[in-house]
Amino acid sequence: MGSNKKARVVLQFNEMDFRHRRALEILRQRPRSMSELVVSAILHYTSCPEVADEHSKEWIASTVKEIITEMISSGELQISAQTPAPETNGSSLAADDLAELGGVMGMFRTKG
Structure with missing residues (x-):
């Protein structure tokens, strides 16, 4: 038997970092599709090597x-x-x- 609990992850944003503040603003604008946006961003970031160096x-x-x-x-x-x-x-x-x-x-x- 499987558990009825959903998989959850808690994210904590650093409000002193402008990137974190901007990401939080974007997520708050899409309350019903936050998970989809995070999943897409992570998959894009990890599948595109040039993205990882974008802000180096x-x-x-x-x-x-x-x-x-x-x-x-x-x-x-x-x-x-x-x-x-x-x-x-x-x-x-x-x-x-x-x-x-x-x-x-x-x-x-x-x-x-």
């Missing part, structure tokens, strides 16, 4: 570098005379720029 430090850093390089190439962003201009072919930024970018990226890291 390396992915964010490469995206920011790409945007900065494009902005420099288009003239939207100008480099001061104190630092050498990065190559505009998208290959790399100067070491000082990368160090400063690393400091800026620290603001986006979550504390675990």
